[in-house]
Amino acid sequence: MGRAKNANVVFVLIVLVLSTMGIGLVTPVLPFLIESFCDGNVAEASRYVGIFGAAYAAMQFLFAPIVGALSDRFGRRVVLLVSLLGASLDYCLLALAPTLEWFFLGRIVAGVTGASFSAAMAYIADVTPPEERAKKFGLAGAALGAGFVLGPALGGLLAGVHLRAPFIVAAGLSALNLAYGFFVLPESLAPEHRREFDIRRANPLGSLRRLAESPVLVGFAATLLFALIAQFGVQSVWALYTEQCFGWLPLQVGISLAVVGVTTGIAQGWLVGLTTRWIGEHQSVLLGLLFCVVSFVGIGVATEEWMLYAFVMLFALSGIVGPSIQSLLSREVGPSEQGELQGSITSLQSVALMLGPLSGTYLFAHYAPVDAVPHAPAVPFYAAALLDVLAIVIALRLFAQVRARKAPVGHG
Numbered sequence: 330m331g332r333a334k335n336a337n338v339v340f341v342l343i344v345l346v347l348s349t350m351g352i353g354l355v356t357p358v359l360p361f362l363i364e365s366f367c368d369g370n371v372a373e374a375s376r377y378v379g380i381f382g383a384a385y386a387a388m389q390f391l392f393a394p395i396v397g398a399l400s401d402r403f404g405r406r407v408v409l410l411v412s413l414l415g416a417s418l419d420y421c422l423l424a425l426a427p428t429l430e431w432f433f434l435g436r437i438v439a440g441v442t443g444a445s446f447s448a449a450m451a452y453i454a455d456v457t458p459p460e461e462r463a464k465k466f467g468l469a470g471a472a473l474g475a476g477f478v479l480g481p482a483l484g485g486l487l488a489g490v491h492l493r494a495p496f497i498v499a500a501g502l503s504a505l506n507l508a509y510g511f512f513v514l515p516e517s518l519a520p521e522h523r524r525e526f527d528i529r530r531a532n533p534l535g536s537l538r539r540l541a542e543s544p545v546l547v548g549f550a551a552t553l554l555f556a557l558i559a560q561f562g563v564q565s566v567w568a569l570y571t572e573q574c575f576g577w578l579p580l581q582v583g584i585s586l587a588v589v590g591v592t593t594g595i596a597q598g599w600l601v602g603l604t605t606r607w608i609g610e611h612q613s614v615l616l617g618l619l620f621c622v623v624s625f626v627g628i629g630v631a632t633e634e635w636m637l638y639a640f641v642m643l644f645a646l647s648g649i650v651g652p653s654i655q656s657l658l659s660r661e662v663g664p665s666e667q668g669e670l671q672g673s674i675t676s677l678q679s680v681a682l683m684l685g686p687l688s689g690t691y692l693f694a695h696y697a698p699v700d701a702v703p704h705a706p707a708v709p710f711y712a713a714a715l716l717d718v719l720a721i722v723i724a725l726r727l728f729a730q731v732r733a734r735k736a737p738v739g740h741g
Contacts, residue, residue, distance in 0.1 A: 338465060340514045341452045344409065345472040346479075347506035348416070352443075353480020353590070354495040354502070355423070357583040358488045360568040365492070366429050372694040375569055377429065379690030381436045382565050386682030388440025393675035400448040401524055405455065406516045408448040413507040415442040420500035424493050446675060454659055463610060463656035467601035470652050471594040478590030485583020492579075537680075540673050546658065548727030553654050553674075554681055555720040556618060556647075559713035561685025563625060566693040566709050573697060574706055575634060585641060592645030601649045610653040611728045617650035618721045625714040629707035688712070 363381070364374035400408040419438040426432050450469065457465045480499075487494040540550040571577040571585070604613040624644035631637045658670060689709040697706040 338453060338456055338468070341449055342468060342472040344413075344506060344510055344514065345446075345449055345469060346476045347502055347509070348413070348446075348449075349473045349476025350480040350483075350499075350502050352499075353477040353586065354484035354487070354499040355420075356477075357481045357485050357568060357579045357586055358492055358495050361488070361572075361579050362492050363429070363432070364569070371569055371573060372698050375566065375690045375694040375697070378565055378569070379686045379694075381433060382561070382686030382690070383683045384433060385436045385440040385443070386679045386686070388437050389443055389682065390676050390679035392441050393446075393679060394673065396448055397451060397670075397673070397675065400451055404516045404523070405448045405452040406510070406514055409452075409514070410507060410510050412442045412448070413503055413510060417500050417503035417507060420496050420503060424496035424500065440679075450655070450674075451670075459659065462659050463605045463652055464602045466652040466655045466659075467649075470596075470601070470648055471599075473593075475590065475594050478587045478594065481583040481586035481590070483583075485578075485580035488579035488583070537673060537676055540677065545727070545731065548723060548730070549654050549658055550677055552614065552618075552720045552724045552727065553651070554677055555716045555723070556621065556650055557678055557681030558685045558688070559621065559625070559716040559720075561682050562689030562692075562716075563628075563710055563713045565686035565689045566697075569693060570697070570706055570709075571637070575637070585638070588638060589641055589645045592642045593648040596646045596648035600646065601652045604649050605653060605656070610657055611724075611731075613649045613653040614724055615721060615728075617647040617653070618717050618724065620644065620647040621650075621717040622714045622721070625710045625717065629710035629714075 359381075360374065360378050363377050364371065367373040367377065396408055396412070415438065419435055419442060422438065423432065423435040426435055450466070453465050453469055454462060483498070484495040487498060540546045567585075568577075568579075568582045571582060575581075577585075601613065604616065608616070620643055624640045624647070627640035627643070628637060631640060655674065658674065689712075692709045692712060693706065695701065696703065696708045698704070
């Protein structure tokens with residue numbers, strides 16, 4: 330039985346790799362494509378990148394709890410397959426989109442289909458005992474990292490042929506993923522653990538309220554929220570920032586994202602298991618957040634490309650934060666609620682994915698133009714570092730409360 334469950338985890342990890350490869354293919358290209366519609370105006374392109382990113386996140390926010398609840402009702406497999414079909418069709422739409430309005434529509438569809446990651450993470454929780462979930466969630470993060478290694482590098486190469494080529498290849502990968510899931514991926518949720526769909530619990534605000542049911546959940550959610558806002562904010566301006574300050578092209582952006590993927594894969598596939606075993610999940614969260622602070626400040630002051638790569642790799646090591654927090658959160662609910670919990674986490678990520686790009690691109694549009702006063706393109710990175718400092722403060726207070734709650738009561 331244990332061997333079969335491990336095989337099932339491998340199946341879903343492959344699904345995650347192929348899915349993130351599709352996303353990674355278009356990541357280094359989309360800002361340049363948007364800039365081409367803006368006649369090279371960096372500030373205007375930055376605003377559109379933020380708007381499109383917020384639209385994608387808003388759809389994830391709305392649909393992630395619905396997808397998670399549907400997977401609790403009908404099983405993980407069917408939800409994943411329907412989402413993969415939608416993703417393949419969406420990439421075809423983006424490959425042919427003639428205007429920015431069509432790209433906006435494409436990002437909306439992508440947000441809906443991207444909500445399926447909550448079902449994938451619930452799948453892993455289904456087949457993994459609680460004491461092994463941090464490691465398995467770390468492997469899931471490594472799978473995501475592997476997709477972002479292969480995807481951006483390939484996307485940067487394909488962009489040299491045509492800026493639309495990565496979208497065509499991404500559509501093909503999604504179709505391949507759909508076929509793989511249809512013929513290979515088994516169902517993970519036993520019928521006795523399924524429950525009726527309840528729209529009151531599947532709405533996004535209700536999903537976030539699920540994270541507000543205890544002070545512990547609130548603390549972990551707040552820590553994760555600020556860390557993710559920081560991360561998504563700098564990611565949204567990375568291509569435009571490196572183009573303006575270092576003259577990078579899509580290929581170089583893709584290579585840098587591939588480096589992030591490699592290092593994140595090491596952190597989440599190997600380092601998270603070591604750190605949680607050696608220093609515990611609480612200290613792993615703090616260590617990863619510290620990596621974020623140092624790396625964001627370092628990127629902001631970097632003057633040479635090698636410095637950028639050094640701090641990018643340090644940032645990727647912060648990948649130990651997410652799996653550690655997810656493992657701690659998953660211990661707070663039972664097996665029939667894992668889909669709902671993962672939907673809640675995805676909704677929280679979607680809030681960050683709305684706020685991060687909007688704030689990051691706003692700061693970049695305001696401070697990056699050459700006539701800006703002051704001219705400081707790195708402001709989004711410094712703002713992100715401050716958010717991670719805030720996350721550290723919240724986490725320190727939370728962990729102190731948790732230790733106090735678990736301390737044995739003295740007898741006098």
